[in-house]
Amino acid sequence: MIPIMQTTEKASERLIRKNKKLSLKNPERNGKVIVYSAAFVTILATLAVTIFLTQQGLQSFYMSGINPLEFLTSTNWNPSGSNPSYGALAFIFGSLSVTVLSALIVAPFGIGAAIFMTEIAPSWGKKILQPVIEILVGIPSVVYGYLGLTVLVPFIRDHIGGSGYSLMAGVIVVSLMILPTVTTLSADAFNRLPNGLRSSSLALGATRWQTVRRVLLPTAMPGLLTAIILGMARAIGEALAIQMVIGNTTILPSSLLDPAATMTTIITLNMGHTTFNSAENNVLWTLGLLLLILSYGLVMLVRFLAARRKF
Amino acid sequence: MVTVTLPEIRKAQPLPETKETALDIQELDIYYGDYHALQNVNLPIKKNAINALIGPSGCGKSTILRSINRMNDDVPGFRAEGTIQYDDVNLLHEEIDTVALRKEIGMVFQNPNPFPKSIAKNIMQPLKEHGLYSKQNLSKKVEENLKQVGLWEEVWDRLHMSAYSLSGGQKQRLCIARTLSIHPEVILLDEPASALDPIAMAKIEDLLLTLKESYTVLLVTHNLQQAARIADYTAFFYQGELVEYADTKQFFSNPKEKRSADYISGRFG
Numbered sequence: 001m002i003p004i005m006q007t008t009e010k011a012s013e014r015l016i017r018k019n020k021k022l023s024l025k026n027p028e029r030n031g032k033v034i035v036y037s038a039a040f041v042t043i044l045a046t047l048a049v050t051i052f053l054t055q056q057g058l059q060s061f062y063m064s065g066i067n068p069l070e071f072l073t074s075t076n077w078n079p080s081g082s083n084p085s086y087g088a089l090a091f092i093f094g095s096l097s098v099t100v101l102s103a104l105i106v107a108p109f110g111i112g113a114a115i116f117m118t119e120i121a122p123s124w125g126k127k128i129l130q131p132v133i134e135i136l137v138g139i140p141s142v143v144y145g146y147l148g149l150t151v152l153v154p155f156i157r158d159h160i161g162g163s164g165y166s167l168m169a170g171v172i173v174v175s176l177m178i179l180p181t182v183t184t185l186s187a188d189a190f191n192r193l194p195n196g197l198r199s200s201s202l203a204l205g206a207t208r209w210q211t212v213r214r215v216l217l218p219t220a221m222p223g224l225l226t227a228i229i230l231g232m233a234r235a236i237g238e239a240l241a242i243q244m245v246i247g248n249t250t251i252l253p254s255s256l257l258d259p260a261a262t263m264t265t266i267i268t269l270n271m272g273h274t275t276f277n278s279a280e281n282n283v284l285w286t287l288g289l290l291l292l293i294l295s296y297g298l299v300m301l302v303r304f305l306a307a308r309r310k311f
Numbered sequence: 312m313v314t315v316t317l318p319e320i321r322k323a324q325p326l327p328e329t330k331e332t333a334l335d336i337q338e339l340d341i342y343y344g345d346y347h348a349l350q351n352v353n354l355p356i357k358k359n360a361i362n363a364l365i366g367p368s369g370c371g372k373s374t375i376l377r378s379i380n381r382m383n384d385d386v387p388g389f390r391a392e393g394t395i396q397y398d399d400v401n402l403l404h405e406e407i408d409t410v411a412l413r414k415e416i417g418m419v420f421q422n423p424n425p426f427p428k429s430i431a432k433n434i435m436q437p438l439k440e441h442g443l444y445s446k447q448n449l450s451k452k453v454e455e456n457l458k459q460v461g462l463w464e465e466v467w468d469r470l471h472m473s474a475y476s477l478s479g480g481q482k483q484r485l486c487i488a489r490t491l492s493i494h495p496e497v498i499l500l501d502e503p504a505s506a507l508d509p510i511a512m513a514k515i516e517d518l519l520l521t522l523k524e525s526y527t528v529l530l531v532t533h534n535l536q537q538a539a540r541i542a543d544y545t546a547f548f549y550q551g552e553l554v555e556y557a558d559t560k561q562f563f564s565n566p567k568e569k570r571s572a573d574y575i576s577g578r579f580g
Contacts, residue, residue: 123387196424200486203380204437205414205493214436219427 050292056282057289060086064279071286077250079270079280086283088263090252092290095262097167097253098242099235102175107228110182111217114224117183118190119198119212130187136180145241148173153245162257165247170260173241178231185230189223190216222305229305233298236291239264263287330543333358333497333527334379335396341374344388348374352393352553354546356497361519361528363542363559365535366574370548372531376499379529380416381409397497414441417495421502423482425474425489430457430466433474433485434492441493456488460518480511487518497527505533516541535575539563547571 060066066086074087113133117125148169157164193216201211217224239262247259248269261269267284274281334356341349349371356362364372377383378391379402395402402412425433434456435449443449453470457463462484466477474485483503490498500519504512519528520541532538538545539559546556547570555562555571566572 194422194424196420196422197426199382200418200420200424201426203382203413203418203420204440204489205410205412205417206437206440207410210440214440215426 053285053289053292056285058286059277060279060282060286063277064282066279066283066286071283075252079283084279086279088266088283088287088290090250091261091263091266091287093252094167094170094246094260095236095264095291095294097260098170098174098246098262099232101171102178102235103228103232105171105175106179106182106231110179110227110231111186111224113179113183114186114190114227115212115216117187119208119216125187130184133180133183137184141177141238141241142244144173144177145244148241148245156257160257163247163259165245165259166257167246167253167260168256170242170246170262171256173245174235174238177238177241178234181234182227182231185227186220186224189220189227192223193219222308226302226305229298229302233295236294236298237264239268243268263291330357330360332356333397334402334529335394336375337394337396339375339378339391339393339395341371341378341383341392342388342390343386348551350551354553354556356527356529357544358527359523359525360543361523361530361541363538363545364529364531364548365533365538365545366548366554368533369550371551372548373501375548376418376501376529376531378403379497380413380418380499381407382418384409414493415495416497416499417490417493418499419483419486419490419501419503422506423479423486425477425482425485427473427475429471430474430477430485431470434489437489437493452492456492457485459491459522460484460488461514462488478511480507480514483507483511483515484518487515487522491522491526495526497529498522500528500530502531502533504537512537535563547574549574 060071061068071086071088072092073089074085075090076085076087077090078085113129117129152169152172153164155164156162156166156169160168197215197219198211201215202208206214242262243265246261246265248261248265249259250261250266251258253260267287270280271284274284332355336352336354336356339349339352339354340347352371352375354375364375366372374383379395381402383389383391391403393403397416400407402416426436428436431450431453434453438449438452443452454463454467457466462481465481466472469476474482477485483506487498487503504515507515516537519530522528523543530538530542542559544556545559545562547554547562547566547568549570555566555568557567562571563575566575
């Protein structure tokens, strides 16, 4: 046997921690510095964005004298007129309806596809469906927007009604965009379930569908809700693709076929031609702050559901 | 020289000589792809008795269980030849309705896996799946089945609580109750007590001894003492082959095969 280390030191000299000095040669120390600074930068960036957005966003209320109640409840948006008004309800409504409606459309399709991939045809699903869906996740949003513009908008105009540029077009484009996200995350939720659950249900003489519906679906539910909420978080932040198909009016839509706008589209459309610290610019920051608050809310909801998850 | 110490037999068992056969396994060969997992197994499983399958890991004992209730059907490359005669039908027949089969031949797994629902609903759910809906009957069945496994006294006041709040042994007894609720003829148990502490294990063993009055029990176990304590018949498998099948007392005191003797004295496996 070859001894690894020969030493005549006493155990106390070998084992008691020596005073380690700050030294570039100490790899333990260097590793610590790298990891700690990475964590620090991440936290700092998040904090900085939050603080900056809060400060800018609140300016419209205390510097430009916009009434917060008017901002949240009025649909009268005319920030560049001679008698400016700043009612953002139409965009808040636009954002929320695009998010909620697309989640409602995507939930059954995404979860259904996930069930197919994990429970009905696992080998086929893993070999073909999974890569296809991963490719879909990677398609840039402008491509979805462009497809919506050239295919969906004319289709709605010719076959359903209106100008084609509509809330409905926005909802459909966003649904297509978040479908792969929801499907992948739902499939993960099913794959995480312990195998014994599946077998024990089948061993009790349950059919495959009974097993899915009564055992797997309820058990995976927190994970599935997380998938849908993360899809919603993506939907609420999407700007470009929606902007290309939704029509961008400042009027509250009265039907799915009416054009509308969302908070993100108003920000991207107007940010360029407003001057920094003007009332019109500040109110766009306020919309940004509202978006941040909404996504914080969604993230917190995800955390809450994750804590309830049993597997 | 290792001496064979016979574990104490907790309950005196009558010599089960003339029991009827519940499942007759004849010339069973099982393959996973090219791997010949079980070779020409002939094994009559006796009715209203505890039939123990023992042997080292990978000897094919779990494979037999999972072939009987056809849980192996979905395993890629799985192929079974021969017959498992149950009443007047071969369970390996391709037209067997596995859903109906698993209602008659229930299974309990090594890890207790209750559904993430309340204690009561764990028992109600399979009943509902098999068409029992009346609330009154369902709660009657919950009480009856929990009493059968000795769990009623421990949980009667918290039936609505999650089955996950139970201890490991309680969970396993709940899983057995759930299996009993659909009135199987045969119960397959795949090392049901190996994940449990000795006290919980003793409760499961006592339970199995009462269950054999009305059910046929087929028990896979790693625990030789367990087989010696509660089984009426013991089958010893080694490398996919049924080495010896005998009355438990005889098997442990006077094994006919050298490999059996070596195994129970701890010389391999």
